[in-house]
Amino acid sequence: MEQWKINLAVLWFGQFLVMAGMTMIIPFLPLYLKMDLGLTDNHEIATWAGVIFAGNFVTSFLFQPLWGKLSDRYGRKMMLLRSGFGMAIVMTLMGFAANPWHLLFLRMLNGTISGFNPASVSLISATTPKEKMGFAMGTLQSGAIAGTILGPFIGGLMADAIGFRPIFYITGALLFLASLVAAFLVKEPFDRAKAAAIPQVSVIQGFRELSHVPQLTALFAVTFLIQFAMLSPMPLIPLYVEELHHSAENLAFWAGFVGSVTGLSNMVASPLLGRLSDKIGAERILYVALIGSAIMFIPQAFVGSVWQLLVARFALGVFLGGLIPSVNALIRKFTPEGMESRAYSFNSSTLSLGNMAGPVIGGLISGWTGIGGVFLVSAVLLFANAAWVRYSLNNSKRQAVVSGQDRTD
Incomplete structure (x- = not known):
């Protein structure tokens, strides 16, 4: 092997x-x-x-x-x-x-x-x-x-x-x-002498350098919003399921099923969409997955039964399956040489931030708008992030074309 x-x-x-x-x-x-x-x-x-x-x-x-x-x-x-x-x-x-x-x-x-x-x-x-x-x-x-x-x-x-x-x-x-x-x-072809020759900067300075790469800030935002959007409604799901189910019978089962079905479809879709991104490009998969995820949050605010909620969250998981693999592949593409691990660590920090902020902010939003508002806010944020990603990645292509023309001239 x-x-x-x-x-x-x-x-x-x-x-x-x-x-x-x-x-x-x-x-x-x-x-x-x-x-x-x-x-x-x-x-x-x-x-x-x-x-x-x-x-x-x-x-x-x-x-x-x-x-x-x-x-x-x-x-x-x-x-x-x-x-x-x-x-x-x-x-x-x-x-x-x-x-x-x-x-x-x-x-x-x-x-x-x-x-x-x-x-x-x-x-x-x-x-x-x-x-x-x-x-x-x-x-x-x-x-x-x-x-x-x-x-x-x-x-x-x-x-x-x-x-x-x-x-x-x-x-x-x-x-x-x-x-x-x-x-x-596990084997890693790591050149310690080469790594030692690269000037070492502080964590804060490293963050400043990476934040000057607009594509990376857009990708970090994707990771944060994935976790935020996924976890913001989670503490409220049992109450929402109870409202839709109109019965206390098997309530814990249905609440658990609704909470996990997104992860199940995500787990299946991730390798498949990752393989597809190798053929058509991670940028396309990322953009389509962001738009699809945003769209799939909308019906969750208006469903009338648990089964409708299950279908919407299963479809959401399919689109979410294309996000993290695409983000990780693109981070590798846009990160300056010698800072790859640091970029992935900052990305992991934004994931943890989403884990912390999601349930807290979701609870505050639901207090003002109900749980439906939590889903709609997530949709709006993902649409905005999709536009940001589209602009950032297209801008990098335009810069590559311009620099290529300059070298030709």
């Missing part, structure tokens, strides 16, 4: 485990706080659960750029292994937490040392043949989506079968195994 395929297979498995590990606690976190960590007041439990779950994303948002800088300096594989083995240890320690403060500290530490995902994307982008880039990015994305979808499901099953604390031990062991496999099988 070609080395890039080995890298892709191993890192797909790693992405799956990392995302599953981060989301596995969703179904049982309140119960863990109540039964094992001694909390009794329901309001206190709900508050701690929200803070603990968000803590991972807060520190991840802050520290991703630092790891990206070190990745460009010392290699993607080294940062990937640092993150994988570090998260394996921290995840295991969560099973020994004695109070909510311990769990919050460990979740924030987990976000601080994270970086497996952007390091994986950067490594795949550096080792995959250009003509296979879309397929590789789409496949890698499907691993992350699969982990995000199946993580809560697996966590719920394991909690019923073996209790809460053993879940952390098993997850930590699997992360350690995935990192160990990556250490032996």
Whole structure:
């Protein structure tokens, strides 16, 4: 098997485990706080659960750029292994937490040392043949989506079968195994001497340099808006499903189904649209996927039944499947040489920012307009982002044509 395929297979498995590990606690976190960590007041439990779950994303948002800088300096594989083995240890320690403060500290530490995902994307982008880039990015994305979808499901099953604390031990062991496999099988042609010769700048200066590339700022905005649009209605979905279902029967099942169906279609569509982007160009896939995603948010505000909502969200997932792979491929295209990992880390930070901002702002908007307004705001933002992306990418083509003419003259 070609080395890039080995890298892709191993890192797909790693992405799956990392995302599953981060989301596995969703179904049982309140119960863990109540039964094992001694909390009794329901309001206190709900508050701690929200803070603990968000803590991972807060520190991840802050520290991703630092790891990206070190990745460009010392290699993607080294940062990937640092993150994988570090998260394996921290995840295991969560099973020994004695109070909510311990769990919050460990979740924030987990976000601080994270970086497996952007390091994986950067490594795949550096080792995959250009003509296979879309397929590789789409496949890698499907691993992350699969982990995000199946993580809560697996966590719920394991909690019923073996209790809460053993879940952390098993997850930590699997992360350690995935990192160990990556250490032996993943290969990266990284030239340390060449990297050392490139002038090193601070994280802030690196951000300033990358922000001067208009295509990258537009692409970072895509990543933020994907997460914002996906997560802003999520806390409200059970209430919306209850309103549409007109019954309390099987309400939890339907709410879970509506919440996960977008991820399922996304997981299937990502590799397919990635392969298509290799043939017709990532720019076209990105633009069509943005417009399609914006359109698919509109009917969700006006559906009259759960089945209509399911169809709209399934179609939304198909279009969303073309966004992340296209964004990752185009970031590689427009990033200055030697700053690829840093660019992917900034992109990962915008993803974490979307994870944090989406539920908060979505709740505020729904208070003014109802949940329908949340879907419509997401649609408007995606339409605006599509116009921004179109202008930025077309402008880069015009500049390339002009510079080519100047060289000819």
